[in-house]
Amino acid sequence: MAEKLQFQSEATARAHEGEDEGLPSLLPRFGEEKFPWIQVWGYIGSLVLTFAALILVIDHVLPPVALLSVILTLAVGQAALQIGVFMHVRESRGLAWQMVFLGLVLLMAAGMVGMSIWIMLFKSGVS
Amino acid sequence: MPSFVLYLIHTLFPHDVRRPTELGADFLIIMSGVIIVYYLTKQKKWRYLWDEWLTTVDHKKIGIMYLIAAIAMLFRGGVDALMLRTNLALPTTPVISASEYNEVFTTHGTIMIFFMAMPLIFALWNVAVPLMIGARDVAFPRLNAMSFWLFAFGALLLNISFVIGGSPNAGWTAYPPYTGVAFNPGPGENYFFLSLLIAGMGTTMTGINFLVTTLRMRAPGMTLMKMPMFVWTTLTTAALILFAFPPLTVALAMSLFDRLFGSSFFTLTHGGMPMMYVNLFWLFGHPEVYIVVLPAFGVFSEVVATYSRKALFGYSAMVLSVLAIMFLSYGTWVHHFFTMGAGPAVNAFFGLSTMLIAIPTGVKIFNWIFTMWGGRIQLTTAMLYQIAFIPTFVIGGATGILLATVPADYQLHNTYFLVAHFHNVLIGGVLFGLLSGTYYWWPKMFGHKLDERQGKWAFWLYFIGFWVTFGPQYLLGLEGMTRRMYTYPLGFGWHELNVISTVGAFIMGAGFVVMVYNVLYSLKYGERDLTGDPWDGRTLEWALPSPAPEYNFARIPVVTARDAWWDMKQKGQTLANSLSSHDISTLEMPKNTPVPFLLGLSFFVVGFGMTFEWWIIVAIGAIGVVASLLYSAFDYDEHKHINADVIRRTESALGRLQG
């Protein structure tokens, strides 16, 4: 058992000493609360955002392009809400590396969709 | 019953694959299978094979299995290349027919990229990365084994296509609509899509695994900026795999659905757009060329520092340029289809972004040269590949810039100029890099060096053969010869250049033969590596005995400098000097498991069934997949313990224990 414990403490040492200085924004944070208020507010917020988008489309008060931009912005806001409220994105042991790669992949996925639309318009006079 | 047998024969061996060459290949495969089974039974090796290799989760053994698979696939792809070149040297009397030629160039490309370059990279990652960062294994050892078996069974699925049912024949890029059922009936393309889907899953898992390994498993003190350069390229390549392989998966799945389930993604009717496949494919395809070349850059960064006996020049600039390449490579994919007609704005954007990549690559080239500058250079085989790589890759990169110039690309697109360019970067960059790494880390894998004299012979044959093959192809491209033609009329002035090119290909083939002889000879006569540090290396893997014990490090080292092992040697604090008996404690290690092998096998059964649309076979394979996953979900017995006494005995037998 003592030897097992020694292994554990070695692993702990690795978790700490392998950390990089100079990346303070990736330091993990853990939240704690007495009642799940964050979850409740997150739920209400997500419903509000969803129905706001829905009402905008049903009433159709904006021109199409503006309308699409607004509801996409609402969707992005809702995604941020889900990631921030529910997904514990800042929690980790060691640095919270997922934040780097999550940010990167959202950028790339958005770029991929936008670029693909642009490319596949075939705006060429010489094809 | 006989009608069932006849149906089987007709489906598995349709008329057009019952040619003498295929039947000969069938016969050879069956005979070699029988010989292997006989040998294993006679030597009573089945148990050993199962316990030590098929169920292993040890990254060093998985690396060796990747290496063996990659060399076998290099042989297969190389033979394909020789068949293609033979045909082009004899335009009036083609050796293989047009349809066979299509199959051969398809399998040549597919195998070389997916089943030779990728596994060779994973071999080096598995062998070197955990040792370099001072870890006992990768982050997810079982996932690592699953990745390997998915890759291996994917490769098997593609390779049996040649003898069972017919090979894919639409090129390694498999553009629709030619891959649609209307134009391409038969199982060939199904084989292609399914084998790449299965192997691609494995590759994605490997990407996740090594990304987390480099992020979370480093030894204490090894901060990001103290990581060896090879580990940096592993990190960025793994990240690129994460971003690049999903679009490929989607593109392949859509093509497969078009073929099997009647969807209309890439069809010519019902609003389908074949060019959308091309878009998705190159969203993967361009990052893919950096996925294969970045690890080679990493190998060169290690090799050049070790054999120049100097620290790598401009480490921070190297890190920045690797990161820049990673970002930029994701934004250049349209340069593979400028001629589609996406318009001047799109083409200008992607032409420019392509040219930008030359900047970080140039930074790296200069840094390698400056590392050599003033160093005490040892011209080992690995170093020769490094030195040959620099001019070769510069020329390959420069022709890439020519191709990125949109108006020029309209002329050069799909000519032999393109073929010469990408072989220039893939052989001169990737293959040279990976072979260099293989020679460099061979002692760490097997405990002996590869014979240097033979290695240099192989190197010169590869290097000279390479230029004799691909130099003339640039000229052929400028003279208008397009790729993928199985013959051509005489009188265009193409014949002489093609003959030279074919001679070069056979010189490279001779290089391969020498290399294999080198491996076999060195197994028996190669210089044994007793110190564990045959090259006077700089990074942590050389602190260990060759080959490293199962648990790698009896005690995890503490890193204080960039070239950690070199620094320890300078300070006289080598691990061997400071390891005493009570530093050693019982270790928890991952336990062998048959699940990865069985999962790979189940996916193979699914793939094979889908290829022929035999849904009962698919169901059987799917049950196997689900059973494997359920078994591992409820399996809590993942670890075993290696007793401290066992470790003490091992270490003292290696002469690494004091007192």
Place this chain on the structure above:
Amino acid sequence: MSVPVAKEEMEQHLPLEFADEKESIKITGFWMFLVTDVMIFGSLFSSYAVYRTSVAQGPSAYQLFSFGPVILETVLLLTSSFTIGLSIYSMRRQNKQATIAWLIVTLLLGAGFVISEVHDFVGYVAAGATWHQSAFLSAFFILVGTHGAHVTFGILWATTLLIQLIRRGFTPVTTRKLFTFSLYWHFLDIVWIFIFTFVYLNGKIV
């Protein structure tokens, strides 16, 4: 709380799923898997974006979609995202019964979502809107179908977790598994929000 806490002290306050080094690494690994899944859905969204007007002879988005079932599915999935959040909250407070109860509620909501979606799909196919009809329908079915397949897989996965939780209680392994499942489930919720916005709502914009 950006005050640097002593590392040993932080160690003691870590939730159970992060307490074991090896298990906590698996959480990082799962995040990286989600990264690849973002790219999978990104590719599917790209295809849908390109194909959304390629309706050929088939129905257009405007003709095909109706809001009723989609709103139901959205509310079910948003609520299930809330309940799995409560399940993790209870897990952190070592309340096994509440954790299991909220997990079961999540599963039922997820099952309701899948049933409603399958009902939708059957209706479309019965009306002749198969994915053979047009590239638009192919892209629609593969995007929404992949999401539905993810939800279905999630339900099966969580069922195995339920068994493990009941049999073993809270251990570093079971809590880690439930935590990764919650990440997966919230992620699917986010994907659905984009499907709801970009496919269904956008389809109704003339």
